[in-house]
Amino acid sequence: MLSPTQRVPLIGKPNPTLTLTLAGVLALVVFVIDTFGHLATAIMVLYVIVVMLAATVLSRRGTLAVAAGCIVLTIIAYVFGHTEGPSYSAIGRCVLACVAIATTTYLTLRLQANTVRLEAQVHELDAAHEALHRSMTELAHATRVTMLGELAASIAHEVSQPIAAIVTNGDATLRWLRRDTPEIGEACEIVEAMIRDARRASDIIRRIRALAQKREPAFVPIDINAVVSEAMDLVNREVHQYGAHVDLELAHGPLIVRGDRVQLQQVVINLLINGLQAMTSIKDRPRVLAVRTYTDDRGRVIIAVQDSGVGVTPENAAKLFHAFYTTKADGMGMGLSICRSIVEAHDGMIDCVASAQPGARMEITLPLLSETLITP
Numbered sequence: 001m002l003s004p005t006q007r008v009p010l011i012g013k014p015n016p017t018l019t020l021t022l023a024g025v026l027a028l029v030v031f032v033i034d035t036f037g038h039l040a041t042a043i044m045v046l047y048v049i050v051v052m053l054a055a056t057v058l059s060r061r062g063t064l065a066v067a068a069g070c071i072v073l074t075i076i077a078y079v080f081g082h083t084e085g086p087s088y089s090a091i092g093r094c095v096l097a098c099v100a101i102a103t104t105t106y107l108t109l110r111l112q113a114n115t116v117r118l119e120a121q122v123h124e125l126d127a128a129h130e131a132l133h134r135s136m137t138e139l140a141h142a143t144r145v146t147m148l149g150e151l152a153a154s155i156a157h158e159v160s161q162p163i164a165a166i167v168t169n170g171d172a173t174l175r176w177l178r179r180d181t182p183e184i185g186e187a188c189e190i191v192e193a194m195i196r197d198a199r200r201a202s203d204i205i206r207r208i209r210a211l212a213q214k215r216e217p218a219f220v221p222i223d224i225n226a227v228v229s230e231a232m233d234l235v236n237r238e239v240h241q242y243g244a245h246v247d248l249e250l251a252h253g254p255l256i257v258r259g260d261r262v263q264l265q266q267v268v269i270n271l272l273i274n275g276l277q278a279m280t281s282i283k284d285r286p287r288v289l290a291v292r293t294y295t296d297d298r299g300r301v302i303i304a305v306q307d308s309g310v311g312v313t314p315e316n317a318a319k320l321f322h323a324f325y326t327t328k329a330d331g332m333g334m335g336l337s338i339c340r341s342i343v344e345a346h347d348g349m350i351d352c353v354a355s356a357q358p359g360a361r362m363e364i365t366l367p368l369l370s371e372t373l374i375t376p
């Protein structure tokens with residue numbers, strides 16, 4: 001509710017000093033003309049403008065005080081202007097002006113109260129929106145951590161493989177160096193390979209740490225091809241475990257979008273895992289996960305993940321993205337619902353689209369940031 005001291009600007013953000021000066025000057029002019037002008041008009045009705053001006057910068061209490069002041073000025077002007085005796089027409093004009101001032105004040109204060117209520121509702125909506133955004137970030141993080149748990153085997157393999165290679169190469173280097181005539185050239189080559197392996201392992205750890213971290217999304221220009229490649233690295237092992245193989249075709253050249261790398265990676269990984277899971281029961285055809293990135297004829301970036309799994313019936317296609325919709329015994333049904341929230345926060349779309357081949361085809365469409373139009 002409106003507090004008596006609350007100031008409510010009705011139109012934009014008026015300058016209080018200027019508005020009050022204007023109101024004061026207008027009140028003075030009306031008072032002088034009303035008192036000394038001897039005009040047979042209800043000029044004091046113009047006090048309503050003074051009240052309305054004051055209401056734009058003053059609180060409810062201040063507006064009431066100005067209105068009361070205007071009524072007092074109207075009465076004083078009448079008393080000073082009619083010392084020779086009462087004039088019924090002047091009294092009528094005086095009463096009319098007082099009624100006009102009172103009515104305007106009442107309506108203005110109601111408008112003020114409604115504005116405050118509206119502002120409070122906008123504020124509540126903002127707070128609700130903010131809370132929704134926070135829960136969405138937290139939910140995305142929680143499911144990302146769950147997803148990382150599911151990928152533990154792949155991740156361990158991705159990290160331990162280069163480390164094992166470093167150990168093997170370290171042994172070989174020592175052998176080259178311990179020879180009577182050390183093979184410096186060979187040793188250097190192997191050390192370079194060790195450095196590459198170490199970088200690979202540390203890159204993977206960095207990516208996993210980024211996925212596990214809880215933080216606000218950061219929207220920056222990123223290359224979708226890099227996002228997809230890095231996501232592929234993390235599910236590599238999973239692909240082998242599911243007896244599937246990947247057919248990856250990335251657009252030639254970068255596809256730059258404005259987005260959060262970690263969140264978009266989460267979306268791609270979710271689609272890849274869903275695709276793999278949909279192919280577990282397939283025995284009569286190859287289990288293929290076809291992943292493509294390209295731009296469509298409208299210059300938008302497309303990431304398509306097509307599997308050769310059980311597919312999606314048209315009636316289920318709409319339900320896939322609903323929270324908690326799952327057909328899996330151990331599924332949460334949150335993967336695709338989170339994917340949709342993330343993609344929509346990137347001004348994009350995600351859909352299960354019809355395809356001539358057996359299986360499901362999921363497509364993410366994102367706005368391209370630069371004019372790097374590349375065809376598949």
Ligand SMILES: Nc1ncnc2c1ncn2[C@@H]1O[C@H](COP(=O)(O)OP(=O)(O)OP(=O)(O)O)[C@@H](O)[C@H]1O
Binds near residue numbers: 307309310311326
């Ligand atoms: N590629 C696909 N092929 C066939 N069905 C799919 C595919 N992707 C998703 N679905 C269907 O959509 C449902 C919802 O998928 P979603 O990823 O949201 O949840 P989930 O995989 O069941 O569980 P989780 O929350 O652990 O990911 C799945 O249970 C499955 O029935």
Ligand SMILES: [Mg+2]
Binds near residue numbers: 270273274335336
């Ligand atoms: Mg899923």
